[in-house]
Amino acid sequence: MGEAVTLALQLVLSGDPDLLEIVLLSLRVSLTATVLACLIGLPIGSLVAIGRFPGRNAVLIVMNALMGLPPVVVGLLVYLHLSRSGPLGFLGLLYTPTAMIIAQTLLIAPIVAALSRQVLEDLHAEYSEQFRSLCLTRVQAVEALLWDARYSLLTVGLAGFGRAVAEVGAVIIVGGNIDHLTRVMTTAIALETSKGDLALALALGIILLVIALGVNAAVQSVRMTATRQAYV
Amino acid sequence: MILPLAVRDLVLRFGQANVLNGLSFDLGGSGCTMIMGPNGSGKSLLLKLLHGLMTPSGGRIEWGGRAPRDVTARQALVFQKPVLLRRSVAANIDFVLRARGKDRDRRDALLEHVGLGHKASQPARLLSGGEAQRLALARALATDPEVLLLDEPTASLDPASVVAIEGIVADARARGVRVIFVTHDIGQARRMADDVLFLQRGRIAEHTPAAAFFHAPQSQAARDYLNGRIVV
Numbered sequence: 108m109g110e111a112v113t114l115a116l117q118l119v120l121s122g123d124p125d126l127l128e129i130v131l132l133s134l135r136v137s138l139t140a141t142v143l144a145c146l147i148g149l150p151i152g153s154l155v156a157i158g159r160f161p162g163r164n165a166v167l168i169v170m171n172a173l174m175g176l177p178p179v180v181v182g183l184l185v186y187l188h189l190s191r192s193g194p195l196g197f198l199g200l201l202y203t204p205t206a207m208i209i210a211q212t213l214l215i216a217p218i219v220a221a222l223s224r225q226v227l228e229d230l231h232a233e234y235s236e237q238f239r240s241l242c243l244t245r246v247q248a249v250e251a252l253l254w255d256a257r258y259s260l261l262t263v264g265l266a267g268f269g270r271a272v273a274e275v276g277a278v279i280i281v282g283g284n285i286d287h288l289t290r291v292m293t294t295a296i297a298l299e300t301s302k303g304d305l306a307l308a309l310a311l312g313i314i315l316l317v318i319a320l321g322v323n324a325a326v327q328s329v330r331m332t333a334t335r336q337a338y339v
Numbered sequence: 340m341i342l343p344l345a346v347r348d349l350v351l352r353f354g355q356a357n358v359l360n361g362l363s364f365d366l367g368g369s370g371c372t373m374i375m376g377p378n379g380s381g382k383s384l385l386l387k388l389l390h391g392l393m394t395p396s397g398g399r400i401e402w403g404g405r406a407p408r409d410v411t412a413r414q415a416l417v418f419q420k421p422v423l424l425r426r427s428v429a430a431n432i433d434f435v436l437r438a439r440g441k442d443r444d445r446r447d448a449l450l451e452h453v454g455l456g457h458k459a460s461q462p463a464r465l466l467s468g469g470e471a472q473r474l475a476l477a478r479a480l481a482t483d484p485e486v487l488l489l490d491e492p493t494a495s496l497d498p499a500s501v502v503a504i505e506g507i508v509a510d511a512r513a514r515g516v517r518v519i520f521v522t523h524d525i526g527q528a529r530r531m532a533d534d535v536l537f538l539q540r541g542r543i544a545e546h547t548p549a550a551a552f553f554h555a556p557q558s559q560a561a562r563d564y565l566n567g568r569i570v571v
Binding site: 336 | 390392411412418424425426434435438439462463464
């Protein structure tokens with residue numbers, strides 16, 4: 108164990124090119140999926156937050172339930188659609204980073220939608236009478252809510268990124284864990300552990316933890332600044 | 340012009356209880372009407388009904404023959420507890436000017452007018468109570484209202500803030516803005532009112548010119564209120 112940790116630290120500190128490639132691909136896939144999930148989830152969360160329509164409670168139940176989507180199920184669904192015999196098989200996306208981005212986007216968009224809905228609904232409860240007094244359109248109200256909730260929504264985005272970068276089930280099904288093509292940190296950890304190469308697995312684990320800590324620290328720092336200015 | 344205002348047999352019911360019970364009155368095209376009365380008499384609810392934020396259970400409100408919701412944009416309501424956006428002082432004004440299609444060059448003049456020019460870049464939610472209320476007034480005035488509805492804007496403020504806000508309101512009134520002002524402050528009503536609408540238990544106890552109200556109140560409730568006796 109001690110030897111494995113030492114080797115892991117050496118790999119990290121030496122800037123091993125294979126390790127770097129895996130880390131960069133992980134970040135590219137998960138960050139892209141987070142941005143796409145925010146583009147999908149925030150408008151949905153906003154509309155449900157300020158909208159009052161028949162069946163809204165059912166929509167809320169579905170949104171909250173989708174937060175717990177098992178990654179392997181998402182991976183399987185995306186696989187079925189992208190496989191050669193599937194409806195989107197002609198795109199040839201299976202076992203590519205794009206397929207991994209699609210799977211992670213589908214996995215975390217419901218998280219972004221459900222969490223942002225709660226944030227925006229709370230803020231809307233505070234602002235709604237003022238907005239009605241100012242005769243704002245629904246689009247103007249949503250824009251104002253999204254902007255004023257920006258720091259809380261940053262945390263929502265972080266929650267989505269955390270889920271994306273740490274999951275293994277979906278990306279291993281649709282990405283295939285192909286070396287130099289679709290191998291990301293989590294799939295590499297799974298593979299190297301099964302091979303008994305604990306040093307590389309641990310090195311990737313350390314980096315994953317450092318990324319998680321770094322992103323959290325950055326967001327926390329931004330939120331503290333925002334709190335000091337009463338923007339949260 | 341949306342004035343005169345005609346209110347006839349106005350009823351607001353919550354469950355089985357009538358919180359406003361058959362109110363009828365007229366307001367002319369200029370001046371400052373003070374709405375007074377003990378807590379729970381329906382003053383703030385009346386203001387929200389006049390502004391179109393609530394729907395009456397019975398009776399009618401007509402602003403120049405139109406329903407309140409048709410003229411909400413031509414009025415501005417300042418709430419007792421100002422709802423400020425989570426952005427800078429200047430951005431709070433910018434938001435309203437942009438939303439209502441007004442000239443954004445007016446922002447600095449508006450802030451100077453309410454004595455907040457030097458705080459333009461500060462976070463709005465860090466303003467003191469008096470400053471926050473002045474910003475809310477500036478935001479209301481940014482919409483160029485024909486009628487300014489004020490719901491106890493000086494409650495819990497220090498005397499200097501009260502003087503500042505009364506000065507801003509008096510200036511708006513001098514420029515032709517019709518003011519309807521809810522207050523518990525008898526001194527403030529004496530300083531500013533042209534006429535007083537005194538409510539008690541959801542009914543109009545008295546609606547008379549200010550001089551008559553303060554020197555020879557007609558109702559026992561108003562006499563007790565002015566003499567500092569507890570009125571419920």
